[in-house]
Amino acid sequence: MSFRNYKEKIDEGDTVILYLSNNLHAIEVRPEIKNKKGEMVENVYQTTFGALKVRNLIGSDYGSRVELSKGWGHVLQPTPELWSLTLPHRTQIIYTPDISMILLQLDLVPGCIVVEAGTGSGSLTHALIRRVRPHGHVHTFDFHDHRAKVAQEEFEEHGLAEFVTARHRDVLEDGFGDELNGKADAVFLDLPKPWAGIPHAVTAIKDDGGRFCSFSPCIEQVQRTCLALEQHGFQDISTMEVLQSELKVSRRTVPVRDLSFLKHKESKNPVEEKPSSEKSYVVGAWPASTPGHTGYLTVATLPPSFTRSEKNKTDKIGKFE
Numbered sequence: 001m002s003f004r005n006y007k008e009k010i011d012e013g014d015t016v017i018l019y020l021s022n023n024l025h026a027i028e029v030r031p032e033i034k035n036k037k038g039e040m041v042e043n044v045y046q047t048t049f050g051a052l053k054v055r056n057l058i059g060s061d062y063g064s065r066v067e068l069s070k071g072w073g074h075v076l077q078p079t080p081e082l083w084s085l086t087l088p089h090r091t092q093i094i095y096t097p098d099i100s101m102i103l104l105q106l107d108l109v110p111g112c113i114v115v116e117a118g119t120g121s122g123s124l125t126h127a128l129i130r131r132v133r134p135h136g137h138v139h140t141f142d143f144h145d146h147r148a149k150v151a152q153e154e155f156e157e158h159g160l161a162e163f164v165t166a167r168h169r170d171v172l173e174d175g176f177g178d179e180l181n182g183k184a185d186a187v188f189l190d191l192p193k194p195w196a197g198i199p200h201a202v203t204a205i206k207d208d209g210g211r212f213c214s215f216s217p218c219i220e221q222v223q224r225t226c227l228a229l230e231q232h233g234f235q236d237i238s239t240m241e242v243l244q245s246e247l248k249v250s251r252r253t254v255p256v257r258d259l260s261f262l263k264h265k266e267s268k269n270p271v272e273e274k275p276s277s278e279k280s281y282v283v284g285a286w287p288a289s290t291p292g293h294t295g296y297l298t299v300a301t302l303p304p305s306f307t308r309s310e311k312n313k314t315d316k317i318g319k320f321e
C-alpha cells in the first residue's frame with residue numbers, strides 16, 4: 001500500500017525500497033514467505049551487506065537506517081522512479097528520462113483518462129497513475145495474458161487498483177474496446193507496430209481532441225508512425241530523443257600562473273615571472289561517453305472532431321497497414 005500515500009511507519013504488506021550504497025532493492029514486507037517445499041519460513045532478504053530480517057521493518061520509520069548482518073542501509077517509500085529501477089523485469093521498460101517527457105507531452109493532469117499499450121512491466125503505468133489520480137484513470141492493455149494478469153496483481157498490491165484497469169487484449173486487432181470510444185484525453189503506445197494502432201487511438205480520443213505519443217527504438221518505426229498520424233488527421237507531429245547526461249562532480253587541481261610580472265614588463269625594474277602555483281577547484285565534468293539510445297518519442301495532437309476533415313473522419317474506423 002505504500003505507493004498510495006506518504007506515511008511515516010512501515011506496515012506489513014508495504015513495498016519498501018532498501019537503499020544500499022551500491023544498490024536498490026524492492027522488498028515486500030512479509031514476515032514469512034513460502035520456501036521451495038511450500039512451507040512458511042522466516043523471510044530473510046539477502047544483500048551484498050548481509051541478511052535483513054524483513055519482520056524487523058514493520059513499525060520502523062520510512063527513511064530510517066536499518067541494520068543488516070554485515071552493514072546497514074536505509075528503507076525508503078517507493079515512488080514510480082524508484083520502482084522503475086527495482087521492478088521485476090518481464091519486458092524492456094521505459095525509464096524516468098523518457099517517462100518525464102511522455103507525461104509532459106501527453107499534457108496529463110489529475111483527472112485525465114489515459115490509454116496505454118502494452119503494459120509490459122508496468123514501469124510507465126506507475127508514473128501515469130501518479131499523474132492522473134485521484135480522479136483520472138489509466139486503461140492499460142497487453143496481449144500477453146500473464147503480463148496483463150501480473151500487472152493487475154501488482155497494482156492491487158500497491159494499493160493503486162482504483163486508478164488503473166489492466167486488460168488482456170491485442171489492441172492492434174481489437175482496438176481498446178467500445179467502452180473507451182471517445183473517452184481518452186491521451187493515448188500512449190509502446191508496441192512494435194504503433195502505426196497500426198493509430199486508427200484505434202483516433203476512436204478512443206475525445207471529440208474535444210487529445211494527445212498521442214509512441215515510443216519506438218527504430219527510426220523506420222518512427223517513419224511509418226508519422227505517416228499514419230498525418231493520414232489520420234493528427235497535427236503538430238514531432239519526434240524527439242531524450243538523452244540524460246550526468247555531470248560528475250569532482251575536485252581538480254590546476255596550475256595557476258601569477259601574471260603580476262606583466263605589470264612591470266615595460267618598467268625600468270622588470271620583475272621575473274614567479275613559478276606557477278596550484279589551486280584546487282570543485283568541478284562538474286561531462287561524461288567521456290554519451291549514454292546509449294533508448295528510443296524515439298513521437299508525439300502529436302488530434303484536433304477537436306469538428307475541425308477534422310471528412311476523409312479523416314471516415315478513416316477513423318479504417319485500418320492502417
Ligand SMILES: C[S@@+](CC[C@H](N)C(=O)[O-])C[C@H]1O[C@@H](n2cnc3c(N)ncnc32)[C@H](O)[C@@H]1O
Pocket residue numbers: 091092093094095117118119120121122123124125141142143144147169170171172173190191192
Ligand atoms: C516493451 S513492452 C512495454 C513496456 C512498458 N512500456 C514499461 O515501461 O514497462 C511492450 C509490450 O507490448 C505488448 N504488446 C505487443 N504487441 C501488442 C499488441 N498488439 N497488443 C497489446 N500488447 C502488445 C508486449 O506483450 C509487451 O509486453
